[in-house]
Amino acid sequence: MKRRAFLLGTLVLTACGTSEPSGTIRIAGGEPGGFYHDFAALISRLSPGPLTITPIQTGGSADNLRHLREGTADLALTLSDSAHLESGLVALGRVYENYLQLVVLVDSPYRTAADLVGKPVSLGATGSGAALQGERLALGVQEAHYPLRNAVDALKAGEIAALLWSGGVPTPELDRATGIRLLPLDGFLPKLRERYGKVYERVDVRMGVYGSSADVPTIGTPNLLVCRPGLSAEYAGAVVRLLVAKAAELVPQQALGTQYLDVRSLIDTGRVPLHPGAAAEYRRLHG
Known part of the structure; x- marks a missing residue:
């Protein structure tokens, strides 16, 4: 399904009975006081049931990508211009604007x-x-x-x-x-x-x-939530369901009134392709 077709519709916000995978995945966030740090804390707190998302304090975009390269994080928040400098990345969604x-x-x-x-x-x-x-x-x-x-x-x-x-x-x-x-x-x-x-x-x-x-x-x-292609489709799908279902709650205090997580633009990740598992989940939720 083309991205444009996604944007013309409304994503379904129910998981349709899908069971969540168990385990722990790590998200590279940012420095205290910053947007990334707050978003990582929110997505950690809202992670579903048996899946635990653990935030990592970092220096920001480039440091987050280093964590992905070194295998010390499974997910990372990054500015899209920083992401363009890194090869082999895939995205789970576009989140907010810096x-x-x-x-x-x-x-x-x-x-x-x-x-x-x-x-x-x-x-x-x-x-x-x-x-x-x-x-x-x-x-x-x-x-x-x-x-x-x-x-x-x-x-x-x-x-x-x-x-x-x-x-x-x-x-x-x-x-x-x-x-x-x-x-x-x-x-x-x-x-x-x-x-x-x-x-x-x-x-x-x-x-x-x-x-x-x-x-x-x-x-x-734009900010992207990215990972390596090796992240399992089950984990990628679980994160997408969280982004979609909890969009209204995944808004850091510093973004209130100026930004919001728009489920219609989650797939607009520019030059960074969607993880296949994320793309499949967006298609399923789209109906």
Whole structure:
């Protein structure tokens, strides 16, 4: 069945009596305070019956893919641009969208990304999707790589001029850090799309988020839940049933009001093909 045909219909949310496999599978999530970490915790808590999904704390997309390569995780959350750099991946679904956020203090003199040239800026934690995107933005800054909590502390202390973060909006760690604002990043979009394709798209951080008085245009990137082709069809199908049946509950707090898990777009995984077991389960649920 073609993906377009899926999107024209409504997925059936019942498992039709399918029994769940038993066992434990591990999901590589992210750093505390981030979207991946929260999503991994939710899918772990909601895992059905005899199947246990155990979250692993990581540095983000690139680190998650390393866990898959090394066999220390069975599932991984990753930005789609990071996934494109890895061979042999298959997807279980597209989940949400990450917003690239370039954060400065509200009273700083910086108004555009160009104002940061030569300044110390944290471009995401080592192994994160933000680190890859910061490299592709080529901001011309003095690069540092802090986990989010450390980056916020460094920003407040004046040790860095800005931090780059890729996550949901509002990200709780940033929402608690009063006295911040975002710089627009949409001006980088044409060059990014020309070089890397339509994996990047314009999104707006809405007025009121982090106390802003207007929408801030930035760059969005889809998140994928991926695995290796060797994951059993039984496990792949069980995860798909969980994504579909618990869509309304698999929404991290930082995504409420701005994003939701849309069962119609779960199969829209772009250049990363669906796991055969996942594709079969989507067909079965579609009816």
